[in-house]
Amino acid sequence: MQLSGFNAEQILQRQALSLCEQVNSPNVNALSQLHVFEKLYRSGYQSNLLERTLSKLVVLETQHIQSELAQINSHLAMFENQYQMASEIFYQRYESGELEDSADFTEWASFYDMQQLLKQQLLCFDRTSQ
Numbered sequence: 001m002q003l004s005g006f007n008a009e010q011i012l013q014r015q016a017l018s019l020c021e022q023v024n025s026p027n028v029n030a031l032s033q034l035h036v037f038e039k040l041y042r043s044g045y046q047s048n049l050l051e052r053t054l055s056k057l058v059v060l061e062t063q064h065i066q067s068e069l070a071q072i073n074s075h076l077a078m079f080e081n082q083y084q085m086a087s088e089i090f091y092q093r094y095e096s097g098e099l100e101d102s103a104d105f106t107e108w109a110s111f112y113d114m115q116q117l118l119k120q121q122l123l124c125f126d127r128t129s130q
Contacts, residue, residue: 069118079108
């Protein structure tokens with residue numbers, strides 16, 4: 001098939017070259033790079049190396065999040081022991097205004113927020129590995 005003086009293979013090569021230039025650009029962030037790979041895969045590109053690398057990356061990110069979550073849980077446990085209250089109950093009471101805005105309570109609420117965010121991130125990774 002001939003388009004504007006180029007055949008289909010030449011057009012695909014030009015598109016691939018353009019995508020490669022985007023990936024190698026020093027100002028490209030991770031999301032942009034992932035979009036490049038998404039475009040390549042949607043056009044039929046396949047790479048065992050990329051698939052293995054992404055699988056390993058998911059494992060490493062999951063381990064990193066789990067490590068951070070363990071640290072956060074340790075901080076939460078200290079507050080729970082000190083105030084004899086589960087973090088979930090504390091947070092509900094704190095958010096409803098039943099508890100004062102002390103430094104401890106603000107820190108406890110921040111740790112609880114971080115815990116919830118990390119749990120959501122883990123769920124995202126769990127969904128991608130299924």
